[in-house]
Amino acid sequence: MHIKQLFSAFAAATVLAGCSPTYNWRDYSSGDGAFSVLFPAKPATHTRSIDLGGIKVDMTMTAAEVEGTTFAVGTAVAPDAALAQATLPAMRLALLRNIGAGESAADKGAAALDVEAVGKGNGRPVRLVGRFHAKGSRMYQVIVVGRPGAMPPEHTEQFLSSFKPQ
Structure with missing residues (x-):
């Protein structure tokens, strides 16, 4: 399954989860104990098989939507740690291609992209x-997607900085 299809499925899931007109922050720990994060509304979770740079994995997307902005965490397990690290650029590039943005839009970091x-x-x-x-x-x-100008920077940063891998 392509990232575009996964993104569409996950967007539909957030609609089913219900939209909140205001931010209602809550602690969330994934069911498998893989991460914790603050979501701005009650999240929904779906799992799909995807291909990340030639590696087939089951990706679980947990997402919540508030006022047209989606806050989501996707997780997947690679066969080993080296492949997990090597697959990150493919995840990033797939999302950039999904919205028609070029690879130059990404900044590379040491521990994270x-x-x-x-x-x-x-x-x-x-x-x-x-x-x-x-x-x-x-x-x-860990992503936030929404209309330009409609994503309050403080909410985006609160979500991103609250993410803790386990």
């Missing part, structure tokens, strides 16, 4: 801010 890009989603401008981590054989993508 960060991204901030503007592109299009469903024919409308979207902004993507995210961080990609690997810990052991587990890969994580």
Whole structure:
């Protein structure tokens, strides 16, 4: 399954989870104990098989949507730690391609890969801010996607900085 299909499925899941007109921050720990994070609303979780640079994995997306902005954490397990780290650029590039943004929109970091890009989603401008981590054989993508100008920087940073891999 392509990231675009996963993103569409995850967007539908957030609609089913319900939209909150205000931010209602809550602690969330993944069911498998892989991470904890503060979500701005009650999240929904879905798992899909995807291909990340030739590595087939089951990715679990946990997401919540508030006022048109989606806050999401994706997790997957690679066969080993080296592959998990090596797969992060493919995760980042797939999301950039999904919104039609170039690879140059990403900034490379030592422990994590960060991204901030503007592109299009469903024919409308979207902004993507995210961080990609690997810990052991587990890969994580922590992203916020929404309309440019409608993603309060303080909420984006609160979500991203609250993420803790286990």
